[in-house]
Amino acid sequence: EIVLTQSPGTLSLSPGERATLSCRASQSFSSGCLAWYQQKPGQAPRLLIYGASRRATGIPDRFSGSGSGTDFTLTITRLEPEDFAVYYCHQYDNSPPWTFGQGTTVEI
Amino acid sequence: EVQLVESGGGLIQPGGSLRLSCAVSGFIVSDKYMNWVRQAPGRGLEWVSIIYTGGSTDYADSVEGRFTISRDNSKNTVYLQMSRLRAEDTAVYYCARSAGYTTSRYADYWGQGTLVTVSS
Numbered sequence: 404e405i406v407l408t409q410s411p412g413t414l415s416l417s418p419g420e421r422a423t424l425s426c427r428a429s430q431s432f433s434s435g436c437l438a439w440y441q442q443k444p445g446q447a448p449r450l451l452i453y454g455a456s457r458r459a460t461g462i463p464d465r466f467s468g469s470g471s472g473t474d475f476t477l478t479i480t481r482l483e484p485e486d487f488a489v490y491y492c493h494q495y496d497n498s499p500p501w502t503f504g505q506g507t508t509v510e511i
Numbered sequence: 512e513v514q515l516v517e518s519g520g521g522l523i524q525p526g527g528s529l530r531l532s533c534a535v536s537g538f539i540v541s542d543k544y545m546n547w548v549r550q551a552p553g554r555g556l557e558w559v560s561i562i563y564t565g566g567s568t569d570y571a572d573s574v575e576g577r578f579t580i581s582r583d584n585s586k587n588t589v590y591l592q593m594s595r596l597r598a599e600d601t602a603v604y605y606c607a608r609s610a611g612y613t614t615s616r617y618a619d620y621w622g623q624g625t626l627v628t629v630s631s
């Protein structure tokens with residue numbers, strides 16, 4: 404099972420600042436099989452990034468993903484008030500179980 | 512418009528059984544891989560099960576042998592039959608659609624979730 408470790412656990416920032424979230428895998432997996440989701444309280448997760456760097460439909464360009472191998476990053480440039488939420492990375496390589504990171508909370 | 516609507520959650524005693532439903536619209540359920548993902552209170556996301564387009568299935572080790580995923584193509588609905596429930600199965604259960612196959616199994620649409628509470 405591929406274990407995903409996200410850091411930091413909590414990121415305290417202000418609107419307009421840049422957020423950099425890390426996701427590290429316990430082993431390398433198929434290139435690009437990494438997604439990022441945003442979750443707000445009481446809501447379902449929302450797909451932001453897939454294929455490590457591709458923005459999902461309707462996602463603002465202030466969200467970007469990068470990385471390969473075992474190290475991946477989600478960057479949010481110029482935080483907007485609605486971006487304060489929990490962010491999860493997710494690997495969906497060939498074989499189950501597909502795993503999620505434990506989440507990073509971006510708070511004001 | 513793609514929609515996934517879960518139902519069937521509730522309070523159940525340990526050792527009991529429950530069936531969750533995920534009614535979908537905007538696409539044909541048998542054309543997509545469909546997943547169940549759960550989230551314990553205050554915790555992160557945990558993948559639970561998948562049903563592939565051909566009907567085969569996979570499960571997380573934590574639910575293998577106790578949970579069964581299935582679908583009814585005539586109702587465009589996916590199910591999760593849960594038995595021998597334990598307190599640690601308490602969670603919001605989400606139905607999630609995989610966008611595609613092989614390298615596109617990420618979840619592009621999610622339902623709103625249904626809460627299952629296992630307690631005496």
